[in-house]
Amino acid sequence: MVELYEGIRLFFYREIANTGRLPSVADAADTLGVPEEWVWDGLDNLAADRHLVIDANGTIVLAFPFATRSFGFSVMGERTLWWGSCAIDSFSIPHIVDKEPWAVVATTCPACGAAHSWLVDRTGPPAGDQVVHFLVPMAKLWDDVIFTCENQRIFCSDRCLDDWLARTGHELGATTDIATLWRLAEHWYDGRLDTPYRRRDPVLATKYFAAKGLSGEFWGL
CATH class of the missing domain: 3.30.450.410 (Beta-Lactamase)
Structure with a gap:
């Protein structure tokens, strides 16, 4: 699971870096070949490890150094x-x-x-x-x-x-x-x-x- 979480982190970071836009969980699941619930679980773990900040609506607000608002x-x-x-x-x-x-x-x-x-x-x-x-x-x-x-x-x-x-x-x-x-x-x-x-x-x-x-x-x- 650690390897999966790192893959999820890298996917979101590189997408934001390349496009300036936040990709969807569905995009991540499709690219990584995993269920969407695994991506959600990964995002929660990344937030707990302070790689991301997720708001009450489940939206990534901060993926340092990038923001989504x-x-x-x-x-x-x-x-x-x-x-x-x-x-x-x-x-x-x-x-x-x-x-x-x-x-x-x-x-x-x-x-x-x-x-x-x-x-x-x-x-x-x-x-x-x-x-x-x-x-x-x-x-x-x-x-x-x-x-x-x-x-x-x-x-x-x-x-x-x-x-x-x-x-x-x-x-x-x-x-x-x-x-x-x-x-x-x-x-x-x-x-x-x-x-x-x-x-x-x-x-x-x-x-x-x-x-x-x-x-x-x-x-x-």
Whole structure:
């Protein structure tokens, strides 16, 4: 069954990566040659292992770094258009989808609504003086992963971030610049579209953050 679940994971991930669209359970069952109930069971197991997030209607909402609805970021390649799960994930997509050498990541400032976009490729960080804000500490990321993703956003400036914090009542989380965001995204999902894939355990994830210059209590898992 482990092999089947990995096949199901790979099918959904590669379909979303290739088309930007969520395939159906029937498509997965037909392609893999298994009953649909086996696919549903596999999706439940993948969600339990934190590869996917499934809503109350049984729909895949997040297949990191991809989303199936807006979380504030669009990612437009030369041939494919995706939703990005959050700031890190949106910048990660061009790094893992080999057929797309670049993508335009677009969003709006949560404070003032100003539009921002970056041409993200694998050669180096794009220019930009915006402020990336992580509201939820990494150790609490999965307490409510939808909330976490919805609140990992990019602001025009510190002033916009301060205005948003004052309006929402949230406390300041952690901030980075665009160059650090690109470096953080560069290898975060290495191997995601290959098999076998293993998520980083908390120790390795914390070491990865530290290697990108992000350490301290907020980044500890």
